[in-house]
Amino acid sequence: MKYGYFDDPNREYVITTPETPLPWINYLGNDGFYGLISNTAGGYDFYRDAKLRRITRFRYNNVPNDFGGRMYYIKDGDTVWSPAFLPAGTALDSYECRHGMGYTTFTSVKNSVEAKLTAFVPLGDSCELNMLDLVNNSGETKELTVFSCIEWCLWNAVDDANNYQRNLSIGELEVIGSTIYHKTEYRERRNHYAFFTVNTDVAGFDTDRDTFLGARRFWNDPVVVENGKSGDSVASGWYPIASHSIKVKLAPGEKKSFIFQLGYVEVDRDKKWESKGVINKAPAKALIEKYNSEAACDKAFADLAAYWSNLLSIYHLESGNDKLNRMVNIWHQYQCMVTFNMSRSASYWETGTGRGMGFRDSCQDLLGFMHLVPDRARARIIDIASIQFENGSTYHQYQPLTKRGNADIGGGFNDDPLWLVACTCAYIRETGDFTILDHPTPFNNVEGSEKPLLEHLRRSVNFTINNKGPHGLPLIGRADWNDCLNLNCFSYEPGESFQTFGPSEGPVAESVFIAGMFVKYGLEYADLCDHIGLADEAATIRNEVNNVKTATEQFGWDGEWFVRAYDANGNKVGSDECEEGKIFIEPQGFCTMAGIGQEKGYGRKALDSVKKYLVNDYGVEILAPCYTTYHVELGEISSYPPGYKENGAIFTHNNPWVSVAATVIGDGDMAFDIYKRSCPAFLEDVSEIHRTEPYVYSQMIAGRSAPRYGEAKNSFLTGTAAWAFVDISQAILGITPTLDGLSVKPCLPADLDDYTVTRRYRGCEYHIHVLKDPAKKGLYVDGTATEGNLIPINDASEIEVEYYI
Ligand code: BGC
Ligand code: NOJ
Secondary structure (H helix, E strand, O other): OOOEEEEOOOOEEEEOOOOOOOOOEEEEOOOOEEEEEEOOOOOOEEEOOOOOOEEEOOOOOOOOOOOOOOEEEEEEOOEEEOOOOOOOOOOOOEEEEEEEOOEEEEEEEEOOEEEEEEEEOOOOOOEEEEEEEEEEOOOOOEEEEEEEEEEEEEEOHHHHOOOHHHHHHHOOEEEEOOEEEEOOOOOOOOOEEEEEEEOOOOOEEEEEHHHHHOOOOOOOOOHHHHHOOOOOEOOOOOOEEEEEEEEEEEOOOOEEEEEEEEEEEEOOHHHOEEEOOEEOOHHHHHHHHHOOOHHHHHHHHHHHHHHHHHHHOOEEEEOOOHHHHHHHHHHHHHHHHHHHHHOOOEOOOOEOOOOOEEHHHHHHHHHOOOOOOHHHHHHHHHHHHOOEOOOOOEOOEEOOOOOOEOOOOOOOEOOHHHHHHHHHHHHHHHHOOHHHHHOEEOOOOOOOOOEEHHHHHHHHHHHHHHOEOOOOOEEOEOOOOOOOOOOOOOOOOOOOOOOOOOOOOOOOOEEHHHHHHHHHHHHHHHHHHHHOOOHHHHHHHHHHHHHHHHHHHHHOEOOOOEOOEEOOOOOEEOOOOOOOOOEEHHHHHHHHHOOOOOOOOHHHHHHHHHHHHOEEOOEEOOEEOOOOOOOOOOHHHHHOOOOOOOOOOEEHHHHHHHHHHHHHOOOHHHHHHHHHHHOHHHHHHHHHHHOOOOOOOEEEEOOOOOOOOOOEEEEOOOOHHHHHHHHHHHHHOOEEEEOOEEEEOOOOOOOOOOEEEEEEEOOEEEEEEEEOOOOOOEEEEOOEEEOOOEEEOOOOOEEEEEEEO
């Protein structure tokens, strides 16, 4: 069952009912000011950091779960309705929500009044615009009252939900004309405030929530709206909001438009005040002025569309498969932008109050983002590398506002350093910008500790070399990619963090997964060294890679698949010897990608075992059989009920590893099959089972052992976004950046043999046609048969390429 449809020419998903199984959301904003918006206009806004600069309030655990956000009420006689259905919740005569690239529109009709609400964040400015168009399609004049409302968050989202004894006394606002300024804490240390305005005279306003809602009322029927008249309240403490009321008279056929703007500004500390207690409004006024006309907003909206058209033309596929086209051309790349921006911080599942930017997460997100905005990718790599420690290990997370490592979680996740190698190599393959390696980059953000970025990569690689266990395999530390494999933790008390409890590190527990990573990324590092004239170092690293390869073949192979790890007692994890958790997906994917045991056919065997034990209707499960009891020596993984999360769900992030691995052993059918199983557009028809958005990946889909098999959770912020795009665009469709140029090497299923990819790469636009013609087999560059798979770097601005299979 579906709740909408894809509108590919407009790059939108169109939701046709407000009653989706869960709120289906979208992201607004690209570079600083962000909003989350659901298909009923719920959500929240923040500036840079969802924890430290939350602008509007959001209630997690809410019932129902999606009130708040942008609240608009239209009072038409006795009927009160909302263009996005909520908050009024009045049945609409028609409803449509379009989630597009950085914007969401709602079009709805009630009693012959049509409302169109468009929400977006204009490029380069710190505000969200809500354009509301009203059209009277009836034969009579309509006298409407429109109410707006947003609820302010008191900036720090954790304190906001926490420290009521203080919070309820600190709220402060100013109201000037149609603009409501939120200035809580500005009198003391803050130099930023927010405002909510509308480009018309208002009939009234409210800034005090209790006045607006009335006693014991809820957002669906505020007393002020019922009465058709604002209370003109100015909050002092308690719960500050911002609400306008506007009288709108519409003749038959008449249309009126309003622009609401939610803005955020920062003021130089020495210019904070206009006069005592009165904030300096100059920067707000400039922003208000800029977007107070329809023409200005339309232009900003068109600029946003042009921005996305340009980004999405960098990699563009034309194939006979609509679902594939829409994922590759639109939604994969869009989700990559969102994960780049958010890491795992703010979604409807991530509160934005916990994790900031994750080291491994952001490094992997970059893999799908490089081609979109390489400059931002470069800056991000430097930010990430700056939280690394001198010994090559690293903080696991950092806060986007401060960019400082997060001391609460600390370090000790031993896969982390290698992801830095992965993303930096990918950046250079995309851009050819070797100068990034020279960029002076600090350790742990300590001034004076700067070393060229190359030194950071070197220390990353050496960290693995210097931290091996009894079998010569890398030590796992607190956990590797699988945060729930806590082999050194041994926690018996509820509430202790599985990741950080106790020392959480040990000299015995080893990870076969990190071994796979080291082989793959160690070799990439060695290639890089060769390219910059460090042949000796390249040879040394290759030698180390060989050692780990040999150790993995010897101690990391279980007979039919790769072992997952060795625990702190030296026992195998993910082996036929185990009672539960006999086989794990991660090493099957990564060790096969790395080519470990290739000559011995390990990859084929491992993937056959994946098929046999892990593949289900919606993807590949993370392990089997699931843990049914708590294993203190394994940690959080065995804390989840069977079939959920790391205990046997389809943890979609690692599905592309298996798919890429299948291409490494030349099995295009398996690669594409695995790709399709968990791919959102291919699951749209079972949205009532899947339940999350059909246009983006969710982190997990419940596995066969779970009562709710097939149900997805944690949509949007997942490393799947980047890996799925790498998988389909590079491994399957075969258009892969290398240090020396673009390589064309598809690995295709039987039913995909005629497609074109347009790829802009290092200043040249490649038109690559992949066709079936066994007589011609191979690569033709501008008509000339070319040995191998590489189109060398060149000066041309456009190149025609044919690749015959
Ligand atoms: C989740 C993991 C997540 C980790 C972050 C665990 O509870 O299952 O998916 O990476 O928390 O700390
Ligand atoms: C989600 C985390 O963000 C990611 O870093 C981790 O690899 C996976 N969970 C698996 O545990």
